[in-house]
Amino acid sequence: MWCYPKVIAHRGGGTLAPENTLAAMRCGFARGFRAVEFDVMLSADSVPVLMHDPQFGRTVPGHGRVCDTSAQQLARMDAGSWLGPQFAGEPVPTYEQVVHYCKANNIWMNVEIKPAPGHERETGRVVAQWTQRLFAAELAAYRAGGNDRTLPLFSSFSFDALAEAQDAAPQIPRGWLVDAIPPDWRERLSELAAVALHTNHKNLLPERVQAVRQAGYGLFCYTVNTPERARELLGWGVDAFCTDRIDLIGPDFS
Numbered sequence: 727m728w729c730y731p732k733v734i735a736h737r738g739g740g741t742l743a744p745e746n747t748l749a750a751m752r753c754g755f756a757r758g759f760r761a762v763e764f765d766v767m768l769s770a771d772s773v774p775v776l777m778h779d780p781q782f783g784r785t786v787p788g789h790g791r792v793c794d795t796s797a798q799q800l801a802r803m804d805a806g807s808w809l810g811p812q813f814a815g816e817p818v819p820t821y822e823q824v825v826h827y828c829k830a831n832n833i834w835m836n837v838e839i840k841p842a843p844g845h846e847r848e849t850g851r852v853v854a855q856w857t858q859r860l861f862a863a864e865l866a867a868y869r870a871g872g873n874d875r876t877l878p879l880f881s882s883f884s885f886d887a888l889a890e891a892q893d894a895a896p897q898i899p900r901g902w903l904v905d906a907i908p909p910d911w912r913e914r915l916s917e918l919a920a921v922a923l924h925t926n927h928k929n930l931l932p933e934r935v936q937a938v939r940q941a942g943y944g945l946f947c948y949t950v951n952t953p954e955r956a957r958e959l960l961g962w963g964v965d966a967f968c969t970d971r972i973d974l975i976g977p978d979f980s
Contacts, residue, residue: 727942727944727965728921728922728944728946728965728966729874729944730761730834730836730874730875730879730944730966731760731761731966732965732967732979733759733761733956733966733975733979734762734836734967734969735750735761735762735763735969735972735977736948736968737763737765737778738754738762738764739751739753739754739757739972740753740754740969740970740971740973741971741972742757742972742973743809744785744806744809744816745764745785746764746765746776746805746818747776747805747806747813747816747818747819749816750762750764751764751833754833754972755831755833757977758976758977758978759972759977760831760832760834761833761834761835761836762828762833762834762835763836763838763948763968764776764835764836764838765777765838765840766837766839766853767780767792767793767840767842767849768793768842768845768849769793769795769796769797770793770794770795770796771796771797772848772852773796773821774820774849774856775792775818775820776819776821776824777792777800777840778840779792780792780793780842780843782803785805785808786800786805786818787803787807787808793845800817801818801819801820802817803817805818821837821856822856825857825861834875834878835879836879836881836901836968837853837878837879837880837881838881838903839880839881839882839884839888839891840882841887846884846886846887847887848890849884849887850882850886850887850888850890850891850894851890851891851894853880853891854890854892855894855895857880857895858894858898861877861878861898864876864877865897865898868897874899877897877899878898879898879900879921879922880898880899880901881901881902881903881922882902882903885902885918888902888918888920889917889918892918892919896919899921900918900919900920900921901920901921901923901924901944901946902914902915902922902924903925904923904924904925904926905925905929906925907925907929907934911923911938912941915941915943920943921943921944922943922944922965923938923944923946924947925945925946925947926947926948927947927948927949927950927955927964927967930959930962930964932963935962935964936963939965944965945964945966946966946967947964947966947968948967948968949968949969949970950967950969950975951969951970951975952971953975956969956975956979960980
């Protein structure tokens, strides 16, 4: 069952900071959030970086693809100006930089593995390998009976990426991410030895909430942006959700 925080800041700072940046992590932290969700993709030189879109143009100006660009080049790009001049020059951070920030500030992480098309298995494997290295001390403590919340939770829409992550770092927990819950959800979660199902709240029904929880899995929803809907979902028995509106829904919302 779900043992993690209930309210999670989407992509670090929701609508208040440029997504998937250190500025976003600082923003969520300043608002009291000690749980964040963010997206991890591979650069051309197989360095995990924070990015949602496989192509430039929305949060990073220009043309081209993340998977064709080195981590060093990405670090020189502007991932902040699209949201406002106060964020001009905010770079694309590496996964390692964000992990160090979150660990230093006791922030729990939902790491969404976000492979560029055609890079599903490689991305799952590499992100898992980096995570094993970055959380070596926490994994050792966990093996000795430590707290689950010292480890991040992987999630992904890519079943193949999660399967690779499972093979590479089986002790890092996993949640399968789907838009609408498919008929074979039990079998798929079992294949991944997953701890949770992550789904779009817009496609959720109360009876499915109960079925998932009765099967012994946690249930996480994205992206819930009104207090009314958040309260309704919690009333149905949803374990946790992420939100862009960290100005309306605080970390202790109930």
